[in-house]
Amino acid sequence: MKTPLKQIYQIRIPLPFRLNHVNSYLVQDGSFWSVIDPGLDTLVTEKSWVQTLHQLNVKPSDIRNIYITHFHPDHYGFAGKMQRWTGAEVNASGETYALAERYYSQGQSERNLHFYLKSGIPETLAQDVAELDSKLLHQISPITGTRVNLLEGDSIVLAGEPYEIVLGGGHAEGSVGFWNAERQALIGGDLLLQKITPNITYQYEEDEGNPLESYFATLNALERRMVRTVLPGHGPVFQPQTDYFESVIAHHKERLDHVLGIVHEAGSAGTTIYDISMRLFSKVFDNDNARFALGETAAHVRYLERQKLLRVQESGGKYSVFENVPY
Ligand SMILES: [Zn+2]
Secondary structure: OEOOOOOEEEEEEEOOOOOOEEEEEEEEEOOEEEEEOOOOOOHHHHHHHHHHHHHOOOOHHHEEEEEOOOOOHHHHOOHHHHHHHHOOEEEEEHHHHHHHHHHOOHHHHHHHHHHHHHOOOOHHHHHHHHHHHHHHHHHOOOOOOOEEEEOOOOEEEEOOEEEEEEEEOOOOOOEEEEEEOOOOEEEEEOOOOOOOOOOOOOOOOOOOOOHHHHHHHHHHHHHHOOOOEEEEOOOOOEOOOOOHHHHHHHHHHHHHHHHHHHHHHHHHHOEOHHHHHHHHOHHHOOHHHHHHHHHHHHHHHHHHHHOOOEEEEEEOOEEEEEEOOOO
């Protein structure tokens, strides 16, 4: 529960997913406390917090600030409830609030379903996955109290030390990391994870996004900071090896090559995002993972499309992906 940073505790909150926990951080500043990423809105989360606060002898009203690294349900979901329980201010990037509002609305389940269908997934599977999406809506409690906007370069105090607000993207746009320059330590949410690259997903919608490019930019910016210690959103505290950044980028470049190869094989007939994802993630393709597999595939297709190596055409209610060469 203790971390290498004094007065910053790592709290492992169980999750009902294959990724079975999320890390919250509880930070002491004298008699006041802050929480970073309170978890998903479930009874298990609530019980974990009651137990943790009891163990550390913290009263709910001692919690003055709730910080959210990004809008994903496992980090953001419990924030509203915790705010009503403690009276704390919620702090996140403006983009986090905006994305949460957009994604945690009924309209989004419908947009998701459209994307699944257009990606070429069988209709029954699309319905199943969309149903899982709408279930998730019940594990997010809206934030109704005071909201503070965190801006890039802002300085805050955690455990008596200054932290700079660092913004990043890719896994979730508007992600916030808390950077302790003196200790070269990052409380990073899912910006940097030890064993796995965070899931980089895209849904073909009207916006101009290119999350993989955004993630590469984030990695490059963080590499320049010479991060020595990461307090991540999942998994143990770690020290990135010297080739850490290089190998995360190499992992995605390999996947980009794999996608190019699959689309090349398909030739002039083209292929669908679903077919590509089945090849990329054949071992893990089930209902639970379908949304991640499709989103991850789409993010890589999108990157290659912007590089003008692939073409994506919508016709007959489906996206077809072609190699960008004249046949
Ligand atoms: Zn996460």
